[in-house]
Amino acid sequence: MWMVSPHTWIENKVDVFLDEATAHGLNAYRTAVAALIDTAVTRAAIRAGVTHRAAQKNYSDDDVRALVRGAADSLAAEAPGTQLADLRPTHTVPVALAGRTASGLAILTELAASAAGPDRRELLHGLNQTLSLITEWGVVIEEAATAHQHHVAVPEAAIHRTIREFERGGYHLAAGIAPVDGGDPDSLAQAFDHNIAELRREL
Numbered sequence: 001m002w003m004v005s006p007h008t009w010i011e012n013k014v015d016v017f018l019d020e021a022t023a024h025g026l027n028a029y030r031t032a033v034a035a036l037i038d039t040a041v042t043r044a045a046i047r048a049g050v051t052h053r054a055a056q057k058n059y060s061d062d063d064v065r066a067l068v069r070g071a072a073d074s075l076a077a078e079a080p081g082t083q084l085a086d087l088r089p090t091h092t093v094p095v096a097l098a099g100r101t102a103s104g105l106a107i108l109t110e111l112a113a114s115a116a117g118p119d120r121r122e123l124l125h126g127l128n129q130t131l132s133l134i135t136e137w138g139v140v141i142e143e144a145a146t147a148h149q150h151h152v153a154v155p156e157a158a159i160h161r162t163i164r165e166f167e168r169g170g171y172h173l174a175a176g177i178a179p180v181d182g183g184d185p186d187s188l189a190q191a192f193d194h195n196i197a198e199l200r201r202e203l
Contacts, residue, residue, distance in 0.1 A: 009056055010034050010037065010038070013037050013059070013061070013064050014030050014033045014034050014037065016061045016064045016065065017033045017036075017037060017064050017065075017067065017068055018030070018033060020064070020065045020068040020069075021033075021068050021075070024068060024069070024072055026068075026072060026075055026076070026080060031128035031129050032078070032080060032129055032161075035129050035164070035165070035168060036067070036071060036075075036164070037059075037064065037067065038168065039164070039167065039168045039171055040059070040063075040067050041055045041056055041059050042055070042168070042171040042172065042174075042175050043171055044058070044059060044063075045175060046171065046174050046175055052115075052175060077156065077157065077160045078157050078160045078161050078164070079155070079156075079157035082157065084132070084133075084136045084154075084155055084157060084158050084161075085136070087155035087157055087158075088155060089140075089153035089154055089155055090154075090155055090156050091153070091154055091155070091156055091159060091202055091203070092151040092152065092153055092154075092202070093151060093152050093154060093159070093199070093202050094150065094151055094152075095141060095144050095145070095149070095150055095151060095152055097195075097198050097199070097202075098137055098140065098141050098144075098152045098154075099141060100195060100198075101137055101162060101195060101199065102134055102137040102138055102141065104166060104169075104191065104192060104195050105130055105133050105134045105137065105162070105165060106134060107169070107179065107183070107188065108130050108165055108166070108168070108169045109127055109130055109131070109134075110179045110180040110181060110183075111169050111172045111173070111177060111179055111180075112127050112130065112172075113127075113180050114172075114177050114178060114179060114180050115172050115177045129161065129165060130165055133158065133161060133162050133165060136154070136158055137152075137154075137158075137162075140152035140153060140154055156203065159199050159202060159203060160203075162199060163196050163199050163200065166192045166195055166196050166199075167192075167196065169188075169192050170189055170192045170193065170196075173185045173188060173189045173192075174189070
């Protein structure tokens with residue numbers, strides 16, 4: 001019988017990830033790493049047709065190390081270990097897209113709440129990155145509105161981090177996780193895909 005709690009499991013895997021990342025000269029926030037591992041496990045569960053918990057049981061330390069090697073370029077683009085507020089804006093995004101993005105991220109918090117177990121720490125762990133991005137997009141939307149501009153200015157890392165969050169939401173939906181408010185999963189999945197495509201056009 002598998003006796004390790006989900007919270008302990010993710011913390012252990014994050015430790016493995018960070019050790020391997022250090023060997024590759026990378027640093028990252030634990031919350032961002034936990035989200036990346038969770039997405040990888042969800043993807044594995046979908047491919048194997050098993051539950052998320054079963055996929056966790058089969059996800060080895062070697063799988064985590066392989067994830068580091070495969071994600072090195074992606075992590076670099078997200079500027080791990082750096083606060084978005086400390087990065088110089090490099091890209092402009094239409095205000096309308098920025099608004100849809102902030103709304104979509106808010107929906108992602110509902111999905112995270114649906115996906116989380118009874119451990120409140122696990123939920124807060126998963127929400128940290130999403131809430132940070134909602135704040136970032138909200139700030140730049142306010143700045144654009146104040147200046148009567150039709151575009152917001154954001155660092156490239158914000159776009160990459162946001163795309164990853166939407167991808168994670170898509171994996172949750174594909175795994176059968178329903179939004180707390182009972183929204184239509186298919187419509188949400190299409191909206192997430194559209195948002196991802198629009199953000200990628202801005203890169």
